[in-house]
Amino acid sequence: MANLLDRWTYRTTPTVVFGRGCLDELPDHVRRIADGPVLVVTDRGLLEAGVVERVTDVLADAGIDAEVWYEVEPEPPTDSVDACAEAIHQTEPAVVLGLGGGSAMDTSQIAACVVTNGGRAEDWIGVEVVRKPGVPTISIPTTAGTASEVTGNAVMVLPDRSNKMTVVSPYIYPQTALIDPALTDSVPPHITAATGMDTFCHAAESFITKRATQHTRQPAADAMRRTLEFLPRAVADGTDREARDQMSYACLQAGYTLANAGVILVHGLAHAIGARAGIPHGVANTLCLLPVMRLAAEQNPALMAELAEPLGVSPDVSDETERAQAGVAVMERLVDQVGLPTRLEEVGVQRAWLPDVAAATLTNTRVADNSPVQPNAAELTSLLEGIY
Ligand SMILES: [Fe+2]
Structure with missing residues (x-):
C-alpha cells in the first residue's frame, strides 16, 4: 500500500460545495460554467415531492431557464440513459443538472458524455x-449514499439484466457537486438505511482494496466512524x-476514497444480484457485506485487523x-441496527440464480482484481448460499 509520501494519483470533482442551505448558491455555479439554460435530470418521485421545484425556483429567481427531464429509472438500464442523452440532444442545455440519488446523477453524467462522444451508452x-468531455x-x-457527485464512475444495468457495468472516466466527474444535507431531511427510514449502508460499504471496502493508499484510507476511516455513530440516529x-x-x-x-481506491466483492456481488432482482443498490450491498x-x-486476518481500528475495536484486543x-462483529451490529433484509430469499432472489450471479461477479474484473481475497465461482456461490 502506498504511504502518504509515496507516489499516488488522486481525482475528484473540481468544485465541491457542502453545507446545509448551500442550494442557494446554485445559480453562481451554473453561471461560472456557462451562460445558458439548464436541463434538470431527475425522477418522477422527486418531481411529485416538490424537490425539483425547490431547485428550479432557485434558478428562476436568478433568471436562469430550466427544463426538467424526470424519466430517470431506478438502477438505470442502458436504454434509459440513451433516452436521457436524446433529451439533452433535443433541449441543448448549457448545463445538465443531475438531481437525485445515484441513478439520477449517473444517468445525467453518462448521458452528457454520450451526447458529445456519439454512439450509445453501452x-x-x-x-x-x-474519449472527450461531455456537456458540463x-x-x-x-x-x-452513492457519492456519485464526487466519483468518476457511473453504473448502468446491461440490456439482458445479467449485471451492472460501469463507465469509468475522468469525464464522468461533474464540474460541480453541490451537497445540501437539507435535501436529505425528508428521506424515509428504509431509504436512509439503504443509502447510508452504501456509504459504509464504500468506506469499508475501499479501506482494504489493493488500490488503497494511506491517502485514501484517511477519508475512508473518517466515513466509517461517522456512519457507525450517525446512521442509526438518522434512521x-x-x-x-x-x-x-x-451522514x-x-x-x-x-466518495473520495471510493473514486480513488475502488471497491471489492461486496459491490461486485451486489451489482450482479441487484441487476437480476431489481433491488436497491444499498440493500444489495448490505446483504453482501457480512459474508x-x-x-x-478468515483468509486475510492481518488486513482485516487494520480495518478494526476505524471500526472502533479496542486496542486492548x-x-x-x-x-x-x-x-x-461491529459490522454485524450495524446491519442489525439499520433493519435491512439479511437473506437473499427475502428480496426475491431465486436460489437457481446463484451460480450465474457468482459467474457474473467474476466477469467484473475491475472489482474482482481489486479484492484482497480472490474466491472462485464455486466459493462465491457457497458464500451466497450462506445468506440465502
Ligand atoms: Fe455503491
Missing part, C-alpha cells in the same frame, strides 16, 4: 473508454439534523485474528 462501458454537469444528491429519527449533516459528510468522504467481510477475516473477528 459503447462507453469500461475504464477510460470515453452539476450533481446535486438528495440522499446520503431512527429523520428530523435529527446533526445526523443528516454528518452527508460521511457520504462525501466515502464478504467474514471471508476476508491485540491478537490479529481476534481483531479481525471483532471488526466483523
